Amino acid sequence: MVTDAGLLIAKIASIDKDLYGLVAYAAEVGYGTGFSLWGRRWSRVLSLPGQEHDDIVGRIAPEVLQPNLGKMVRVESGAIMGVLSTRDPQLIDEHRETLEYLAAILGVSTAALGIYGSAMYKPATERGDIDFVVYGEEQGRQAWERIQSRLPPVPRRKAGRPYHLHFPHLDGSVYLDPRLIRSDADTVALVRARSMISPGAALDRLAVTAARDAFYYPARYQLEDGSVLLSYRLGHCALLKPGDRISAAPLPTVHFDGVPHRIVLRYEHLTIHAGAEP
Numbered sequence: 401m402v403t404d405a406g407l408l409i410a411k412i413a414s415i416d417k418d419l420y421g422l423v424a425y426a427a428e429v430g431y432g433t434g435f436s437l438w439g440r441r442w443s444r445v446l447s448l449p450g451q452e453h454d455d456i457v458g459r460i461a462p463e464v465l466q467p468n469l470g471k472m473v474r475v476e477s478g479a480i481m482g483v484l485s486t487r488d489p490q491l492i493d494e495h496r497e498t499l500e501y502l503a504a505i506l507g508v509s510t511a512a513l514g515i516y517g518s519a520m521y522k523p524a525t526e527r528g529d530i531d532f533v534v535y536g537e538e539q540g541r542q543a544w545e546r547i548q549s550r551l552p553p554v555p556r557r558k559a560g561r562p563y564h565l566h567f568p569h570l571d572g573s574v575y576l577d578p579r580l581i582r583s584d585a586d587t588v589a590l591v592r593a594r595s596m597i598s599p600g601a602a603l604d605r606l607a608v609t610a611a612r613d614a615f616y617y618p619a620r621y622q623l624e625d626g627s628v629l630l631s632y633r634l635g636h637c638a639l640l641k642p643g644d645r646i647s648a649a650p651l652p653t654v655h656f657d658g659v660p661h662r663i664v665l666r667y668e669h670l671t672i673h674a675g676a677e678p
Contacts, residue, residue, distance in 0.1 A: 402482040403475055405461035408442055412475070413587045419475040420466070420591045422446065422632065422665070426456050446471060468597045468652060469590075470665025486514030486533050495519065498530060502576065506543040512536055516579065529575040537616075540580035544615045544638075547578065579634070582616045586630055590663065593654040600653035600662055605645040605673055614638050623662075627653075631664035645673040 401409040401421065410424030425442040445453045453471055457464065464473040484491075492499065495515055503510040517531025534543045608629075610622035615638040621629040629646070631637075640646070648670045651662040664670070 401475070401480060401484070403461075403479040404481055405464065405479060407457070407460065407464070407473070407475070409473070409475060410446060411587065413584055413591050415588060415591045417477075419477055419480075420472055421475055423453070423457055423471050423473050426460055466594060469594055470652070470663070470668075472591065472594075472665070484520055486516050486520075488515075488520075491515045491520060495530065498576075499532070502532060506534065506546045508534060508539040508543050512539040517577070529577050531577045531579065534578055534580045537582045540582055540616055543578065544580060579617045580615055580637075582613070586618055586620075589656050590630075590654060593656070597652045597654050597663075600650045600660075602650050603646055603648040603662070603670075605647055608640045608642055608644045608646065611638075611640055611642055614640060627660040627662055628656075629664065630661045633664050633668075636664065636670070640672065641674075643675055647671040647673070 401407075401412060403409075406427030407423060408425040409421035412419055412421040414420075424444065424446040426445045427442055443456075445456050448456070450470060454465060457473060461473075464475060466472045466474055492515070499510055499513050499515075502508075502513060512535050514533040514535065515530065516533055519530045519532075534540050607624040608621050609624050613620040617632070617634065617637055619629075619631045619633075619637045619639070621631075621640050623629055623646075629640075648668065651664060651668055654661050654663060
């Protein structure tokens with residue numbers, strides 16, 4: 401989504417006629433790595449530390465920043481100048497062969513697939529990898545089971561070096577990077593609860609007790625104190641296992657249906673203690 405404030409939004413949720421999104425790119429010529437989209441220059445800001453992100457967005461459109469929501473911003477409907485959907489017909493047509501290949505190996509319908517990331521603005525001939533979306537709980541679970549059968553064992557990551565769920569295209573020409581989205585319910589609930597966000601408490605080797613929904617985006621982990629870790633950090637998808645312990649500075653916390661959800665919005669970092677360490 402391009403707005404007249406020069407923002408490209410990665411993910412949008414519409415709440416009571418308001419629009420909210422996680423900012424992925426901002427117009428900031430000369431800062432970081434930029435790319436051209438519809439004749440404009442952009443820089444990636446989603447992976448920046450929170451204050452740097454706020455500084456950039458604040459210079460462009462300070463009124464959109466939402467306190468306590470990490471990189472969530474408010475977008476006026478009238479400011480929208482262009483929208484590119486993951487299911488845009490041109491994108492789907494350009495990547496049709498790959499999407500049909502994906503649907504076949506993942507056992508899902510092509511209607512459940514979409515394209516996101518750099519494949520949205522780079523020609524298919526220039527791609528190094530393809531970021532794609534699988535929508536729906538059942539289709540996502542089916543895709544994950546098939547992906548698991550194709551991936552070699554993944555070693556534990558080094559601190560600060562998240563891996564993605566890359567697996568090679570059949571001919572080896574490109575890597576495929578899936579994002580499995582169960583629904584937008586978590587993001588919608590987060591936006592609705594924006595006024596009820598609390599600082600939360602620091603985590604000190606808190607154990608993960610369940611990870612059945614860990615491979616979805618956002619990743620969901622049950623913790624031993626009865627709370628849920630809800631992470632929008634791609635590298636946290638399918639990372640933690642039951643018995644792992646995590647430490648972190650205080651994370652924004654929201655209560656959904658009486659259950660505290662500790663929110664990781666891209667720039668907070670967890671320290672992961674693999675296995676049931678003492």
